[in-house]
Amino acid sequence: MGAAEPKQDVFQAIADPTRRKVLNLLAGQEMPVNAISGHFPMSRTAVSKHLRILADAGLVQERKVGREKRYRLQPEPLLELKRWLAYYERFWENRLSVLKHLVEAEEPGESGSGSSPALGLKAAEPGGRP
Known part of the structure; x- marks a missing residue:
C-alpha cells in the first residue's frame, strides 16, 4: 500500500466486530494470516x-x-474516527455534569426520593413502583 486514497471507508471497515478484533490483535504485533x-x-x-x-x-x-x-496495524486512519467522536463527546460530558450537579445538590441523609426532571429520571416509590 502506498499513499493512494483508501478504497474503503474507515467507518464501514470497523463496523464489523471481526474486523475490530483483528485490529486489536494487530495493535500489539505484526502477524501472519495463519496466526490471525x-x-x-x-x-x-x-x-x-x-x-x-x-x-x-x-x-x-x-x-x-x-x-x-x-x-500490521496502521492507526493513522483511526484519527478520522477520533475527530468525529470528539464532536459528540460534549453531549456525554453535559449529561455527566448534570448528573454530578444533581448528586452533589442532594442533601446528606436524603433517601433520594423525588424526581430528576433534568435527566428524565423519577425515583421509585417504597413499593417498588415509580
Missing part, C-alpha cells in the same frame, strides 16, 4: 477477506516475508 485466523471460528479465506477490507481502508498494511504475508 487461529483466533476466529472461520476459514483462513474468510479472515483474508476481512484483512483485505481493512487494508483497503488503510487500517492494516501487509508485507511479504518469504511466502508468507504479514499484517
Whole structure:
C-alpha cells in the first residue's frame, strides 16, 4: 500500500466486530494470516477477506516475508474516527455534569426520593413502583 486514497471507508471497515478484533490483535504485533485466523471460528479465506477490507481502508498494511504475508496495524486512519467522536463527546460530558450537579445538590441523609426532571429520571416509590 502506498499513499493512494483508501478504497474503503474507515467507518464501514470497523463496523464489523471481526474486523475490530483483528485490529486489536494487530495493535500489539505484526502477524501472519495463519496466526490471525487461529483466533476466529472461520476459514483462513474468510479472515483474508476481512484483512483485505481493512487494508483497503488503510487500517492494516501487509508485507511479504518469504511466502508468507504479514499484517500490521496502521492507526493513522483511526484519527478520522477520533475527530468525529470528539464532536459528540460534549453531549456525554453535559449529561455527566448534570448528573454530578444533581448528586452533589442532594442533601446528606436524603433517601433520594423525588424526581430528576433534568435527566428524565423519577425515583421509585417504597413499593417498588415509580
